Amino acid sequence: MRKLDYSHMNWRRIDPASLVGLSVTIADVTGIPGLCNAVVLHTATAVFSIEAGNPGLEVYRAERKEVKP
Numbered sequence: 501m502r503k504l505d506y507s508h509m510n511w512r513r514i515d516p517a518s519l520v521g522l523s524v525t526i527a528d529v530t531g532i533p534g535l536c537n538a539v540v541l542h543t544a545t546a547v548f549s550i551e552a553g554n555p556g557l558e559v560y561r562a563e564r565k566e567v568k569p
Contacts, residue, residue, distance in 0.1 A: 504547060506540065509562035511549065516559045519548065 526542040538551040
């Protein structure tokens with residue numbers, strides 16, 4: 501699998517409840533500006549970033565954007 505460039509993805513905030521039934525292939529941790537200390541979940545078509553919010557969790561979704569080697 502090619503490396504994903506999180507900083508160039510178009511992230512949009514989504515409802516955390518939409519993660520129910522998600523089939524995760526990879527989990528990662530990142531320090532994306534605005535998505536600091538996030539847990540990142542990869543699926544076949546999308547990437548989700550989960551971070552602490554005020555209050556609760558904030559969840560962001562982006563389409564996969566792979567970086568060519």
